Amino acid sequence: MLVIEDLEVELAGKKILKHIDLEIKPGETHILFGPNGSGKTSLLMTIMGYPQYKVTGGKIFFKGVDITHLPINERAKLGIGMAYQRPPTIHGVKTHQMVKICGGDREINVHELARKVNFQDFLDRDVNAGFSGGEIKRSELLQLMAQDPDLMLFDEPESGVDMENIALVSQTIARLLQKECAPTDIKSMLQVKRERTKMGLIITHTGYILEYLTADKGQVLYDGVLSCSDNPREILHCISEMGYEECVRCTIASN
Numbered sequence: 001m002l003v004i005e006d007l008e009v010e011l012a013g014k015k016i017l018k019h020i021d022l023e024i025k026p027g028e029t030h031i032l033f034g035p036n037g038s039g040k041t042s043l044l045m046t047i048m049g050y051p052q053y054k055v056t057g058g059k060i061f062f063k064g065v066d067i068t069h070l071p072i073n074e075r076a077k078l079g080i081g082m083a084y085q086r087p088p089t090i091h092g093v094k095t096h097q098m099v100k101i102c103g104g105d106r107e108i109n110v111h112e113l114a115r116k117v118n119f120q121d122f123l124d125r126d127v128n129a130g131f132s133g134g135e136i137k138r139s140e141l142l143q144l145m146a147q148d149p150d151l152m153l154f155d156e157p158e159s160g161v162d163m164e165n166i167a168l169v170s171q172t173i174a175r176l177l178q179k180e181c182a183p184t185d186i187k188s189m190l191q192v193k194r195e196r197t198k199m200g201l202i203i204t205h206t207g208y209i210l211e212y213l214t215a216d217k218g219q220v221l222y223d224g225v226l227s228c229s230d231n232p233r234e235i236l237h238c239i240s241e242m243g244y245e246e247c248v249r250c251t252i253a254s255n
Helices: 040-048 071-078 097-105 110-116 133-147 163-174 187-195 232-242 244-254
Strands: 002-011 014-024 031-032 053-062 080-083 092-093 149-153 201-205 218-220 227-232
Touching: 002 040, 014 040, 014 053, 014 201, 014 227, 031 232, 040 053, 040 071, 040 080, 040 149, 040 201, 040 244, 071 080, 080 133, 097 110, 097 133, 110 133, 133 163, 149 163, 163 201, 218 232, 218 244, 227 232, 227 244, 232 244
Parallel strands: 031 201, 031 218, 080 149, 149 201
Antiparallel strands: 002 014, 002 053, 218 227
16 A cells, blocks of 8 residues: 655755665554664655655655655545654644544544543643653654554654553554454464554664564665665564664675
8 A cells, every 4th residue: 555666865955765665565564673864754754745855766656646746634634644753842732622633524532532542631731732752652642543544654652752651652553553453363363464454664763662563574774775674573683683784784695
C-alpha cells in the first residue's frame, strides 16, 4: 500500500535522501534505525508531505495513488497519520477539540479514547501546553486513535518518555497497528496476518518498542541511503555490537 521508488529529496538546497526504495504492505510494521542526521525524520516528513522537503526525483505511491506532490491534508484524508517527536504547543486550542478535528466526520467518543491512554484529565488543556514528554506522546497517540489512519508514522515514540509511560505508549502503538494479538499456533498466526491492514513505520534509537510489538522488517538509513533490510532485532544487535558505520559496511559487503 506504500511504495517509494528511487526517491531523492532536498532540504534548503541540500540533498538529504538518495535513491530511496521502500515498500510497506498491508499489515506490515517496519522499524527505521539510523544515527542522528541520517535523514530518518526527513523521510517521514516527506511521506507526510511537508513542502519544505522538496522531492527532486522518484515517486511515492499510497493505495495505488501517486501522492508525490499531494498536500498534507490530502494525504491525511487518504489515511496517513504521524506522531511527532517534538510536536508544537498550540495555544487557544483545547486537546479535546484537536481530537475531534482528527476524527473528521466520524462519530468518536473523546473521553473513551482518552481513557485508553489515561489522558482524561488533560482534555481541557491547550494542546501540549506544559505537557511532560510522556504526556505529549499520549496526546499524539490519542489524536492518531481518533484519526484511525491506515499508515502510521512514528518519530522516536520512546524519546522523552519515562519507564512508567513507555509500556503504555508502546502497547498503545501495538494496538493501533493491530499487533495486540499473540497467537499460539500456526493457523491462528496466518489468520491474524490476513486480518491486519494497518501499516507502520517507526523510528527508534533504543529499540524498546520491540519489547512490545513484533515488527516485520528493519531498515537502516545511513547518510541519506537505505543501506539494508533485515530482522529488526538482528539489526539492533548489530548496531549495538559494531555501531552504525560498521554495521552498514558489513551489510553492503555481504551483498
